[in-house]
Amino acid sequence: MTDKLIVLPEEECLRLLAHGHYGRVAFVDxxxxxxxxxxxxxxxxxxxxxxxxxxKLEAAVSQQHVAFQIDxxxxxxxxxxxxLAYGPTEVVESATEVLRLSELALRPWWPAARDRWIxxxxxxxxxxxxxxxx
Amino acid sequence: MTDKLIVLPEEECLRLLAHGHYGRVAFVDxxxxxxxxxxxxxxxxxxxxxxxxxxKLEAAVSQQHVAFQIDxxxxxxxxxxxxLAYGPTEVVESATEVLRLSELALRPWWPAARDRWIxxxxxxxxxxxxxxxx
Numbered sequence: 001m002t003d004k005l006i007v008l009p010e011e012e013c014l015r016l017l018a019h020g021h022y023g024r025v026a027f028v029d030x031x032x033x034x035x036x037x038x039x040x041x042x043x044x045x046x047x048x049x050x051x052x053x054x055x056k057l058e059a060a061v062s063q064q065h066v067a068f069q070i071d072x073x074x075x076x077x078x079x080x081x082x083x084l085a086y087g088p089t090e091v092v093e094s095a096t097e098v099l100r101l102s103e104l105a106l107r108p109w110w111p112a113a114r115d116r117w118i119x120x121x122x123x124x125x126x127x128x129x130x131x132x133x134x
Numbered sequence: 135m136t137d138k139l140i141v142l143p144e145e146e147c148l149r150l151l152a153h154g155h156y157g158r159v160a161f162v163d164x165x166x167x168x169x170x171x172x173x174x175x176x177x178x179x180x181x182x183x184x185x186x187x188x189x190k191l192e193a194a195v196s197q198q199h200v201a202f203q204i205d206x207x208x209x210x211x212x213x214x215x216x217x218l219a220y221g222p223t224e225v226v227e228s229a230t231e232v233l234r235l236s237e238l239a240l241r242p243w244w245p246a247a248r249d250r251w252i253x254x255x256x257x258x259x260x261x262x263x264x265x266x267x268x
Binding site for chain 2: 022024026027028031032033034035036037065066067069071073080082084086
């Protein structure tokens with residue numbers, strides 16, 4: 001049995017992003033990497049999540065660019081994938097957009113995370129899949 | 135039903151780290167946050183994982199400090215936790231230590247990751263648990 005690490009094409013990374021609902025926002029805070037879990041939806045090329053004004057997660061928004069990561073592992077067969085996206089963040093200000101996003105299936109991971117819609121434009125995405133081969 | 139976010143005490147964070155075997159190393163590469171999955175063991179206050187010389191993960195070692203994150207979610211009940219550790223990295227150079235670590239249950243996530251043992255000293259750790267309460 002040999003492990004095989006496969007570099008995923010961009011389309012596959014985007015497909016995995018579109019199918020996920022839980023991931024991690026990673027950003028740099030005072031030189032230190034911070035990784036925080038969020039529920040998200042992938043909408044029109046953006047990773048969308050909700051946050052609270054003044055929260056730790058809010059610091060991500062002040063960054064020009066952040067990373068977003070999803071993964072899944074199958075411990076039994078030691079298979080899995082990891083996708084890492086990167087791009088600029090923005091607060092969704094348009095009331096029309098907020099209304100539209102409200103209708104997508106998205107529940108904030110952080111209970112008080114109801115104040116703001118934030119999105120990350122996925123400018124770059126890379127991914128790997130690990131597969132056991134016999 | 136109300137969500138409740140509980141700040142975990144340090145002992146609980148360390149217990150969760152000790153029980154996990156899969157997490158993510160986060161570091162800053164040229165100003166950009168990078169998040170890479172690893173299998174790990176928690177050994178004597180260190181997160182220990184394996185890496186390959188010249189790999190992307192190897193860049194983490196050149197950092198003075200990195201973050202390490204684990205989480206788990208229960209989508210059905212919307213419960214879960216996230217733990218974020220932080221500390222300096224070091225390559226394990228001692229042959230005795232490498233031998234001892236080799237006997238711990240650790241399989242590298244990256245198939246070629248067999249060249250080096252790296253560890254992160256957990257200087258700081260924080261965590262949150264989310265629980266649905268009726």
